[in-house]
Amino acid sequence: MTSINVNGDALRYREEGTGEPLVxxxxxxxxxxxxxxxxxxxxxxxxxIVYSRRYxxxxxxxxxxxxxxxxxxxxxxxxxxHTLRAMPAHLVGHSYGAFLCLLLTIQEPHLVRRLVLAExxxxxxxxxxxxxxxxxxKLMVTRPPRTAAAxxxxxxxxxxxxxxxxREGDADTGIRKFGExxxxxxxxxxxxxxxxxxxxxxxxxxxxxxxxxxxxxxSPRRVRSIATPVLLLTGAQSVPLFHYLIDGLRELLPNAVxxxxxxxxxxxxxxxxxxxxxxxxxxxxxSKGINRGANSVL
Numbered sequence: 001m002t003s004i005n006v007n008g009d010a011l012r013y014r015e016e017g018t019g020e021p022l023v024x025x026x027x028x029x030x031x032x033x034x035x036x037x038x039x040x041x042x043x044x045x046x047x048x049i050v051y052s053r054r055y056x057x058x059x060x061x062x063x064x065x066x067x068x069x070x071x072x073x074x075x076x077x078x079x080x081x082h083t084l085r086a087m088p089a090h091l092v093g094h095s096y097g098a099f100l101c102l103l104l105t106i107q108e109p110h111l112v113r114r115l116v117l118a119e120x121x122x123x124x125x126x127x128x129x130x131x132x133x134x135x136x137x138k139l140m141v142t143r144p145p146r147t148a149a150a151x152x153x154x155x156x157x158x159x160x161x162x163x164x165x166x167r168e169g170d171a172d173t174g175i176r177k178f179g180e181x182x183x184x185x186x187x188x189x190x191x192x193x194x195x196x197x198x199x200x201x202x203x204x205x206x207x208x209x210x211x212x213x214x215x216x217x218x219s220p221r222r223v224r225s226i227a228t229p230v231l232l233l234t235g236a237q238s239v240p241l242f243h244y245l246i247d248g249l250r251e252l253l254p255n256a257v258x259x260x261x262x263x264x265x266x267x268x269x270x271x272x273x274x275x276x277x278x279x280x281x282x283x284x285x286x287s288k289g290i291n292r293g294a295n296s297v298l
Contacts, residue, residue, distance in 0.1 A: 001032070001058070004051075006079045007072075012058055013051035013080070017043030020113065021086035022284070024050045025077060027095030029175070029199040029206050031056040034094070037273035038280075045281060046090065051080055053097070055208075057201040068208035070096075070216045074103045081111055090284050092116040094269060099215065106222050115226075116280055118233040119242040119266055122218055122249060123151055129214030131155070147248070150241040154181055163210050171207050175199065178210065182266055184239045195267060223252040230256040231283040235264035235271065236297070242266060257283070260297045 001012040014032065016039055024035045024042075031052040042048045054076050055062035062068060077100055081087045090113045093101035098120035105112045126143060127135045140148045158181020165174035179188030179199070191199070199206070230253050234246045250256050259279045264271035275298040 001052075004080070004083050006054070006076050006083060009054055009076075010059065011051055011054065011076070011080070013049060013084075014039065015043075015047060015049040015084070016040060017046055017048050019046050021081075021084075021089040022046035022048045023077075023081065023086060023089045023091055024048070025091065025093040025097035025101055026050075026053065026056070027097050028209055029179075029202050030094075030097075031058070031198060031202060033057075033194075033198060034267075034270060038092075038269060038277060041273075041277050042280065045285065047086070049080075049084060049086060049089075053077075055205050057198070061204050062208050066208065068205060068212040070100070070103070070213070074100050074107065074216075077101070077104055078108060078111065087111050088113045090114045090116070092118070092280060093120065094118040095121060095266065096209075102218075102223075102226075103216055105226055105228055109226065109228055112228050114229045114231070114284055116231045116233065116283065117249070118268060118276075119235070119238060119246065120249070121215065121242075122245050123154070124215045125218040125220065125223065125245075125248055125252075126151060128217065143248075144244075146240065147244040150239075150244050154241050157181060159210070166207050166210050171203060174210060175203060175206050178206065182239070184265070187265065191267075192270075195270060220252055223249065224254065226253055227255060229283075231279065232256055232258040233268060233276070233279060234258070234260050235266055235268040236260050236262045237265040237271075238268075239266070257296075259283075262297060 001014050003010040003012050026034045032050040035050045052059050088111050091101040098117040105115050162174040162178040232246050234242055250258055261268040261272050261275050269276045279298050
C-alpha cells in the first residue's frame, strides 16, 4: 500500500485499473482489507481506490481521549478525492463509511458521480445521538411502529450497554454488545476469522466511536436535495433495523433504487461478494435513467 498526506495524517491506500474513479469507503471496525473481494473485479471497469480511514489499520491509531469525529472523516474523504485527483468519483460506502459518503454528497454534490450506500446507520435521520423522551414519543407517532421499535431496541440493548461497558473499562464486553446489536443474536460470535481480525486491529476506533460525539444529524430536507443517482444495498439476513433505515432513505432520495443481497447480512460485500459486485457494476454502468423506488433481489 502507498500513503498520502490527508489533513496532516498519512493514510494508506491502494488503487487498481483505469477509467472513471471509484472510491470504496469502509465502515467502523474495519479497514481497507474489507474490500479484498472488490478491488480487482471492479478495477476491470474503473480506476478503483481503497483507503484505510484516519486511525484505522495500518494507519496510526487514535490517541487516547481524541474524539472520533464523523465530520473530520468526511473532510478526509473529500481530501482523498482532491489529492488523488479522483473527482468526480463514484462512491461506494459500507455502514459508517456509507454515512460518510452520504454526508459528502449532501455537502459537495459536484464531487460525486453516482453513490452506492450499503446499510448506512442513518439513525439521526429520525432521532439524535442521545434522544430525549419527547424524541422517542415523536418517533413512535411519526414512523411505522416496527421502525420506531427497532431504533429504540438498537439504543437500549446495543449502543447504551456498549457505551456503559466501555466507560467502565470493559472494552471487550462493549464491542460484543455493539456487535450483537449490528449482527443479531449470536452474529458476532459467528464472524469469520478475517473479520474478527479487522475488529481486533480497529478496536480502539470502536471504543472512541461509542463514547465520542456520535453521528452527524441528518436533515430530511437535505437528503431530499440529493439529485445524484443512488443505489441502496441491504443484506437479506441483516437485522430489521437496517431494512427500515433503507426504507426511510428510499422514501426521501429522488433518484434511488434498492437491491437486497441474498445470503448476506450487514457485511454483505464479504458475505456474498459476487452478488454485491454484480449489483454495484450493474448500477454504475447503467447509462439510462433509474426507476425511483425500484427494488430487486440478487
